[in-house]
Amino acid sequence: MSRPDRSRREFTIALLATLAGAAALLATAGQTWAVAEVSVAGPSEPANVDLAGDDVAPAAAAIGWAALAALAALLAAQGWARRGLGVLLIVFAGVALYDVWTGTRPGALARAAAAQATVGGDAGAPALHASWPLLAACGALLLLGTGAATAIRGAAWPGMGSRYDRHGxxxxxxxxxxxxxxxxxxxxxxxxxxxxxxxxxxxxxxxxASHDNVDAKEP
Structure with missing residues (x-):
């Protein structure tokens, strides 16, 4: 495979990975990550409190939108600007991973359940649905890998204006x-x-020299 073909392939994979990472963070933001039961006084049944992804890890949900903006910037940027975007993606991914980790700790879930409860009472230990936080973490890891690859190799990847370059x-x-x-x-x-x-x-x-021809005919 030639070097231009390899660069285009790497660039395509990076764009797809960025899109997948952003989509994972955004798709999990509205899903239920944990459920807590709040006991109320009297004969009433305990009330359930659903904790969505943007309640547990709000920064991770916001970074999903930021990653989409970075995807558009990757298409337009070139050279050192693209490498800078790679570093920015690394930072975004690190913040998202940290937010998912800290937000799913038992103490953090209990505090989030107490804040979301609409009735007075004692909130029990929330039950974590691990599949959605795991998917969000995978999305952040995709952004982390893409950011590292962009920071290292991004300057060699083609840009939007490459096909418009004139060689002659x-x-x-x-x-x-x-x-x-x-x-x-x-x-x-x-x-x-x-x-x-x-x-x-x-x-x-x-x-x-028509005048010379005329002169030559004269005696």
């Missing part, structure tokens, strides 16, 4: 047809420049 000057079109002039402008050529300029040619035809 287009031929100048001199024509009275307005359509041809517009095509020339669109290709980057200047239709007001004489094609003969710069190549050493003057574009003048040699002078004729």
């Amino acid at each position: 000057a287009p031929a100048t079109v001199r024509s009275g047809d307005p359509a041809e002039m517009w095509k020339s402008l669109d290709s980057g050529a200047d239709p007001t420049v004489d094609p003969g300029q710069g190549d050493g040619s003057t574009g003048t035809a040699p002078a004729t």
Whole structure:
């Protein structure tokens, strides 16, 4: 595989991994991560308190949106700017992982359940549904790997404007047809420049010697 092909492949994988990581964080934000029971006075049944992902780990949900913005920036940026975005993705991923870890600790879940309870009473130990936090952590790990790869290899990846780079000057079109002039402008050529300029040619035809022929016929 040639180097340009490898760079394009790496860039495509990085974009897909960033999209997958952001989607995982956003998809889990609205899911129920834990359920706590709050006992109330009297004969009433205990009330359930559902804790969603954005209640338990609000920073992780916000980083999902930030990762989508970083995805658009990765498409437009090049060189050192893209490497800087890679470092930023690493920071985002680290914050998301830390937020998921600390938010799912038993003490943090109990405090979140007490804050979400709408009835007075004692909240029991919340039961954690580990699948959603695990998916969020996997999304953050994807962003972490993508950020590291971008910081190391991002400068060599192609950018949006690569296909518009011109490797040679287009031929100048001199024509009275307005359509041809517009095509020339669109290709980057200047239709007001004489094609003969710069190549050493003057574009003048040699002078004729018709008067010499006339003089030769005279006696």
